[in-house]
Amino acid sequence: MKFLIGIVATILLGGIFQTFFPFWTLAAAAFIVGMFVGGKGIQAFLYGAIAGFLLWGGYALMIDLANEGILSNRFGNLLRGLGRPTILLFTTLIGGLLSGFGAMTGSFLYQIFNKNKIDAPPTIDEEIEYKDFKNLRKEWDDQDFA
Numbered sequence: 817m818k819f820l821i822g823i824v825a826t827i828l829l830g831g832i833f834q835t836f837f838p839f840w841t842l843a844a845a846a847f848i849v850g851m852f853v854g855g856k857g858i859q860a861f862l863y864g865a866i867a868g869f870l871l872w873g874g875y876a877l878m879i880d881l882a883n884e885g886i887l888s889n890r891f892g893n894l895l896r897g898l899g900r901p902t903i904l905l906f907t908t909l910i911g912g913l914l915s916g917f918g919a920m921t922g923s924f925l926y927q928i929f930n931k932n933k934i935d936a937p938p939t940i941d942e943e944i945e946y947k948d949f950k951n952l953r954k955e956w957d958d959q960d961f962a
Contacts (some may be wrong), residue, residue, distance in 0.1 A: 819863050822853045826867035826915060834871075842911060843918030850922025854930070861916040861922030868915025873908035874892055880904060 826849045833841035846864040855863070880888050887898050892898040 818855050819859065820851055822849055822855065822860065822919065823867045823870075825849045825853065826864055826919060830867065830915065834875075840914070842871065843914045846915040846918030847922040847925075848917035851925050853923075854926040855921050855923050856927075857923060861920040864919025865912040865916030868917075869908050869912035871915070872911025873904070876904050876907040876911075897958050910941050957958035 826846050829849055830842045830845040833845045846868065849866060849867075850860045853863075854860070880900065888900045888903045892900060892903050895903075
């Protein structure tokens with residue numbers, strides 16, 4: 817459920833931010849969503865990346881179709897003849913990475929402030945002591961497997 821909430825919230829907040837501010841605000845929007853939604857690092861990166869991929873991919877495709885591919889063709893010619901689909905794919909990948917790293921950074925901040933919700937490593941009292949391994953070894957040697 818966190819995953820779907822993270823995707824939808826990042827798309828909505830990123831779309832609002834990108835309407836009024838520069839391109840990099842997608843990372844800020846993903847950071848804010850990652851900070852409030854949380855999740856482990858890779859989970860936050862994935863929902864941020866999927867949201868950025870969908871947002872920038874859809875927006876780039878909309879702009880490309882509106883101007884009949886003029887801008888993407890010219891930009892592709894600058895990059896040694898890359899086609900429209902390749903330029904659109906690069907755009908979506910950059911948006912996905914930007915948003916994914918922003919969400920992952922926000923989730924790390926969430927984990928710092930919510931340490932009680934994170935699995936802590938076992939304490940010394942909870943660890944198995946060496947003598948327990950010696951007893952297991954003795955029991956193993958006493959058994960007859962033949």
